[in-house]
Amino acid sequence: MTYQPSLDRYKNMEYRRCGNSGIKLSALSLGLWHNFGDVNDFDNSRNLIKTAFDNGITHFDLANNYGPPPGSAEANFGKILKKDFKGYRDEMIISSKAGYTMWDGPYGDWGSKKYLVSSLDQSLKRMKLDYVDIFYHHRPDPETPLEETMTALDLIVRQGKALYVGISNYDAETTIKAIAILKQLGTPCLIHQPKYSMFVRDPENGLLDVLEKERVGCIPFSPLAQGLLSDKYLNGIPNDSRVATSGIFLNENHITAEKIAKISKLNDLARQRGQKLAHMALAWLLRDARITSVLIGSSKSEQIIDSIQAIKNTHFSTEELVLINNILIN
Numbered sequence: 001m002t003y004q005p006s007l008d009r010y011k012n013m014e015y016r017r018c019g020n021s022g023i024k025l026s027a028l029s030l031g032l033w034h035n036f037g038d039v040n041d042f043d044n045s046r047n048l049i050k051t052a053f054d055n056g057i058t059h060f061d062l063a064n065n066y067g068p069p070p071g072s073a074e075a076n077f078g079k080i081l082k083k084d085f086k087g088y089r090d091e092m093i094i095s096s097k098a099g100y101t102m103w104d105g106p107y108g109d110w111g112s113k114k115y116l117v118s119s120l121d122q123s124l125k126r127m128k129l130d131y132v133d134i135f136y137h138h139r140p141d142p143e144t145p146l147e148e149t150m151t152a153l154d155l156i157v158r159q160g161k162a163l164y165v166g167i168s169n170y171d172a173e174t175t176i177k178a179i180a181i182l183k184q185l186g187t188p189c190l191i192h193q194p195k196y197s198m199f200v201r202d203p204e205n206g207l208l209d210v211l212e213k214e215r216v217g218c219i220p221f222s223p224l225a226q227g228l229l230s231d232k233y234l235n236g237i238p239n240d241s242r243v244a245t246s247g248i249f250l251n252e253n254h255i256t257a258e259k260i261a262k263i264s265k266l267n268d269l270a271r272q273r274g275q276k277l278a279h280m281a282l283a284w285l286l287r288d289a290r291i292t293s294v295l296i297g298s299s300k301s302e303q304i305i306d307s308i309q310a311i312k313n314t315h316f317s318t319e320e321l322v323l324i325n326n327i328l329i330n
Contacts, residue, residue: 003084006054013056014311018217018292021190023133023164025093025293027286027311029059031221035299036076037067044299046080051301053088055308061193061219061295062127063097063138064119070102071126078127092133096123097168097193099138111141113152120161135162136193139169146174150181157187166217168193172206179214189216191292196220198229198266198281198328199259208290217292220285224296228259229281231267265327269320275313282310284324 015024030052036045049060066073074096085092098119101109108115120135135156137149153165165187167178175192182189192211194203197220211218224230233255263277270280285294298304316324 003050005050005088009054009056011056012308015058016292018191019211020188020215021164021217023093023190023217025059025217025219026057027293028057028282028307029061029093029219029293029295030057030304031061031295031297032073032077033061033063033066033221034297036073037069038072038076039068040076042076042079045076046084047301048298048304049077049080050084051304052298053085053092055305057304057308058091059093059095059293061095061221062123063100063136064102064123065100071122074123074126078129082128089129094127094129094132095134095136095166096120096127096132097136097138098123099136099141099168111137111139111144111149111152113148113155116149116152117156120156124161131160132162134164134166134190136166136168136191140167140171140174146177147181150178150185154182154185154187164190166191166193168221169195170207172210175207175210175216176214179210179216189214191217191219193219193221193295195222196285197223197225198284198324199225201328208288212290218290219293219295220291221295223285223294224278224281228255228263229266230278231263231276233260234264234267262327266324269323269327273313273320275310276306278307279310279313282307283314284316286311286314287316 014027016027018025035048060077062074062077064071064074081089098116099111102119107118116137135153137153141149156162157165165182166189167175170178170192179189194207196203200222208218267277270277273280275283282294285291296307
């Protein structure tokens with residue numbers, strides 16, 4: 001049966017301008033870091049993309065090494081595009097990245113022009129696309145000159161392989177330099193993707209101020225701290241949780257008594273606001289006008305639909321923000 005997207009897909013989603021550009025992103029974007037590799041059920045991955053699109057999520061975020069195995073998320077996404085989204089490519093923002101280890105040898109990692117151009121060529125073949133909308137350098141390279149990495153991003157746009165470029169995991173100081181180089185080259189930095197949540201607040205140490213001043217968008221990843229900022233772990237470790245099934249990026253050592261105490265207090269506040277903790281954690285990020293979109297991950301279609309509830313209330317009183325800070329700091 002041919003997939004027909006919901007006719008109401010744009011009615012209940014919020015769209016935010018991305019920096020100083022003509023692009024608007026859905027307030028929530030779907031990240032394909034997990035649940036789209038060859039180890040996952042293809043039909044479920046397919047349903048996740050459909051559910052997101054049906055509910056107004058237009059931005060789908062990938063990277064060359066997403067899987068597992070690396071590359072398989074892009075390949076599976078390409079199959080889904082071919083099966084279900086032939087007529088809808090122009091309604092989608094598709095992004096990919098390169099910067100972490102992808103293949104053996106000296107040219108399959110970090111930030112050389114050789115690696116970035118080759119990696120994107122491979123990504124486009126896997127997804128069967130002529131171009132991506134956004135291409136990111138995934139992490140700063142301490143050895144390759146920043147000018148080379150940014151020149152590679154500029155080249156990729158001029159080659160027509162990406163419409164916009166961004167950076168991820170860059171600190172404030174390096175971000176300033178990268179933005180300046182790209183501006184001089186004539187290919188402005190569209191967006192920055194940092195790790196940011198109630199539990200990881202590094203972007204507040206100057207990065208968000210830089211992005212605001214330079215009018216660059218911001219899209220945090222891991223907004224729920226790999227699921228910690230939810231009610232999932234309040235009563236132990238569920239059998240279907242990421243801790244139980246993977247344990248790579250989140251394991252039992254991360255779930256300390258101190259952290260559970262904070263999660264419990266945050267959960268109480270969320271209930272007072274009429275929200276789930278996960279909704280409040282997403283809304284806490286979206287309350288900031290400097291945040292363009294927030295990347296969510298999902299293993300079930302219902303989780304996507306549930307996450308969208310967060311955009312219904314992104315207002316926080318001063319008292320609530322002080323209370324959240326006190327909970328997190330103490």
